[in-house]
Amino acid sequence: MRDLATLPKAHLHLHFTGSMRPDTLRDLATQYGVRLPHALVDGDPLRLPPTERGWFRFQRLYDAARACVRSEADMRRIVLEAAQDDAAEGSGRLEIQVDPTSYAPFVGGITPAVEIVLDAARSASAATGTEVAVVVAASRTRHPLDARTLARLAAQYAGEGAGEVVGFGLSNDERRGDTAEFARAFAIARRAGLASVPHGGELLGPGHVHEVVRELVPDRLGHGVRSAEDRRVLDDVVDRGIALEVCPASNVSLGVYEEAGQVPLGALVDAGAQVALGADDPLLFGSRLVGQYETARREHGFSDTELADLARSSIRASRASSGTKRRLLAGVDDWLAAG
Ligand SMILES: [Zn+2]
Secondary structure, three states: OOOHHHOOEEEEEEEOHHHOOHHHHHHHHHHHOOOOOHHHHOOOOOOOOOOHHHHHHHHHHHHHHHOOOOOHHHHHHHHHHHHHHHHHOOEEEEEEEEOHHHOHHHHOOHHHHHHHHHHHHHHHHHHHOOEEEEEEEEEOOOOHHHHHHHHHHHHOOEOOOOOOEEEEEEEOOOOOOOHHHHHHHHHHHHHOOOEEOOEEOOOOOHHHHHHHHHHHOOOEEEEOHHHHHOHHHHHHHHHOOOEEEEOHHHHHHOOOOOOHHHOOHHHHHHOOOOEEEOOEOHHHHOOOHHHHHHHHHHHHOOOHHHHHHHHHHHHHHOOOOHHHHHHHHHHHHHHHHOO
């Protein structure tokens, strides 16, 4: 069995706050005199039922972590450490997702908040060798006009390389907001050349996937795993070439599936879906990127050849330049050949 940490891959679903190392969160909490909820410091992955109450508890913990990020230095530290941890796990390309609204009050507005993350991403790329690009994400819990403001801001930094904005997302509780009302924001982002990468089809089923596909025209779907419950929806996702950012630890932590073995990873791949494994929020879900590939190996019986295909899929679904993709794909071939 080959070492999964040396398999070159791209990491396309990782949230800024959720990427934080537990030790870093403890440091910041001490620095600011914040008392953290036990669940954030006990080292156990979160386990919640997929109900409204389960989500609120997740959101409360997430907010508690976010409340410890209060300065430019904190923001830079989080980006650098995410890049270091990704580099240690064979990720040659990280597309980290951030909603700058939460940090704006501490750094003088959403524009500086975005610029700090982009500059930190550039420095982290140079320091670690992992190319860090950024997805700017709006929240379903805020007004769709806020999403348009964020899309216009994201558009100004559009690109494909380190320290550039590559995509526009929509996060938070899938059950909140009216998907169609965010279509205008996504149209603004698309015109600027940004990838459309909204969340969908994790807490809600194939009907939600269908709605997100129709309204937001995604290039990639955050999760989308529940498209496996309706063959027509899944075939449509496959036909449109929409990649799925599958995060098994998240699905199990949020109770969407009881066990990792129930995540329909094999069914999605067999149907021809392009799958990119992601860690989502390692701070809360207790495992990082390699952990998701280990799950594919252990729980789903993926061979090294199939794991290499998953890695290739993640690289192809990224917004990296063709040069970066070629380099990483060649690394996957080497990984397989060396076994
Ligand atoms: Zn997510």
